Amino acid sequence: MFNDPQLNALEEQVNISNQNLKAAEAQYTQARALVRYNRADYFPTVAAAPSASRTRVSNNRPPRGAPSNGVTSNDFQLPIELSYEVDAWGRVRKNVESYREEAQASAADLATVNLSVHAQLALFYFQARSLDAQEQLLQSTVTQYEQALQLNQSRFDGGVGSEVEVEQARTQLETTIAQAQDVGVLRAQYEHAVAALIGKPAGSFSLAPLPLRTPPPPIPTGVPSQLLERRPDIASAERQMAAANARIGVAKAAYYPLLNLGAAGGFESGILTTLLQGPSGLWAVGGQAIQTLFDGGRRRAASDQAIAAYDQTVAIYRETVLTSFQQVEDNLAALRILEDEARTQNEAVLAAQKSLDLSIQRYKGGVTSYLEVTVAQSAALTDEAAAVNILGRRMVAAVQLIQALGGGWDSATLPQRPECCGKLAMNAD
Template sequence: MTLARLPCAAACAALLMLAAGCAVGPDYKTPDTPLPVSWKLEEPWRVSTPSDSAEKGPWWKRFDDATLDTLQAQALAGSPTLAIANARLAQARATLAATSASRYPQLGLGARASRLKISANRPLTNYATANSSTVQNDFAVSLNASYELDLAGRVQRTVEGAAASAEQSAADLANTRLLLSAELASNYFNLRSTDIELDVLSRSIGLQRRALELVTARHDLGAVSGLDVAQQQALLETTLTQVDVLKKQRAQYEHALATLTGTPAPNFSLPVDLREIKPPAVPLGVPSEILQRRPDVASAERAMAAANAQIGVATAAFYPSFVISPTVGVDSRLIETLFNGPSLLWSVGVSATQVLFDGGRIRANVDFAKAGYDVTVGNYRRTVLTAMQEVEDGITGLSALDSATTQAQSAVTAARRVLDMATSRYEGGASTYLDVITAQQSLLTVERQAAQLQGQRLLTSVFLVKALGGDWCGTDTAGAPSSCPALDRTAKAG
């Protein structure tokens, strides 16, 4: 024991009879994390002032899609991943309850009833007295207790670590729920985006079939060559191939939704739905609120608290351990005299143990615990930085996609005009059919691009909600997100 530990050890010994102790090891303090004062915002974004004390609520209801709401409810009820996280939380709470029991005395009741014979040839205890063999009964009842005086704070630090681990498991459960709902929403919006793309291809195929009929009729009349027919036929076949590819992608999204909701993939299907879904207004708070809202950040912070407590547990091994073990009971060879006064027996004592030499094992355990704490600090800071990055990615992504969507809609309108003009010029003999083919391909490209951008806006909205830790507002009595006056126009509604 070093000189630095002698004062605490002496104080602990002096307070032995008062059962008071001093918890060794560092007290936990959340490390300082440098944070920006605001996000990088461009119009029409502006920072909101959400209430972090409010329930986050079912954020997906802001997309106003009944099918998505139903799928989310199924996932929260039947997801195996969520069930695993719930079970781990139950384990952590049970561990905390078991660890907390160490702060109280342990009581035990014992009873014994036996008939025994003593050997006459057993070793002598006195050469002047010969041994004899006896057969007799032995009845005993005893009540014993054991209590560790937590003078060095080992039990206290152990309970602190178990409490932090239980809180970490609760945060992990919240994070699992958030990731599950976000993954389900992402797959759902991917599926809906694919439906819109398939609808675009279906309309393009109808247009291309009519064009093929037109050019075939003109070829039969000898007005055009077979090259025009072959070009239109090739374009139609290419578009049909794209349909098969998109159907494969849709099936994969559908299977993913089945797994997330806890449903066998062969038993799950979603009908085509072409309704337009608009991204909701996503509330932005100041960057420091990320530390309060994101469950993965909370989990990383609780992991630091648990690791810090382990330093105290390891350090407590340097100090003596004291255990009080009183016992009271009765013992008699006759059961009718078992509870008589002469049958009473009792004992009380204190046992103490102190490591004198261990070859550096305790010091190595302390160093290991400190290194483990440093790992959790690094993981916490990495988690915070990742959170900042994800929010900024979501903000800039939505802004760019909003602008791109507006331009894509203009491009679709222009491409339709170009196709109409190219068709009219071809029918009037002012241009070749290559112009019509080019216009058809351009329209198909920009329409699919517009559909993909709409899907990307929805996915980015989900990504940003996840990056912010979920919805800020609570829910009303009907289960829908309640209104937030402070968030009237906190983000672009789309």
């Protein structure tokens, strides 16, 4: 988008080393695992519990004198049990559906984090470059002020100028040097922020100075309706809403009987060598229906909670949509106004430079004092610094607009069956 090789290289490092991104990826992996875990309810559970025991019956066991009293026996068992919940009321289906929607929401959350960290990197990068431009301007001004100080010192030494003019030039020089040094404080903070985003210790990372000069490129915004498909946070809110709706179905299914089917089969023998022979076989088949008759209002409360949770997600979704439109309009307005302001400020820079040139000529011609030059120099520096600041703000607004538009993300990148496959496509730039 910005055709900046240095920024592109940093963005690639974010994809590899950013810890927030890794955490979001792990969370998405958890969500997919939960879908697979709950999908298992679609299938019967089969378990085997082989056992072996040796038992002696007490001689004094009532009734006394029974033939089995005092007998020692072996018991070898190889049972296999099958249990299955019949999803007659859709409880399992709705439960799996809720986790599937949450997995898609987690995929969208991952895209949101990905977009956020890349946007943060671009913001910190351009703010650092804007400070590089300010520092370059101040250093250039320092050079001019050093020449002015030498000129005033020579005039004073020659008996033409005054000591006041020398000190005025010196004050202006030292003040500008201090301003240039102060820029370094904020610039270092942005450099350290970039280091954290790319997963490097701040002390081992250095961002080469590169003064900002190029204005932001035109950014296609598309039609407003497309925004709903381009913002991952909107997609996440919509999927959370769908998940909450599915959980209402789970709560409603609790009003109906729980239907279970069971079967057991296997072998049992007192002699290990005959365990797997036909006469040792056993089996059982049955079914069970469990209907809650009274629970003190538990199911009603669970249903009310699920409905309220759904209403909450609907409100969050609507607020997310409204906020997204606001963010787009805010940054569109900022770019439009700052572009006009930049043109006006450039005219002010030209006028201030012309005023400075005339003041210097008047001073050299002995028409005016150095105070007029000092005032003109301060005005020129202020206007040039304002122009640099406006350019930086335009780049920040451009990055924020790209983020508000989804950064090229599209809802079609959401995996359709996250429980079994699919890898989220992420736009790094």
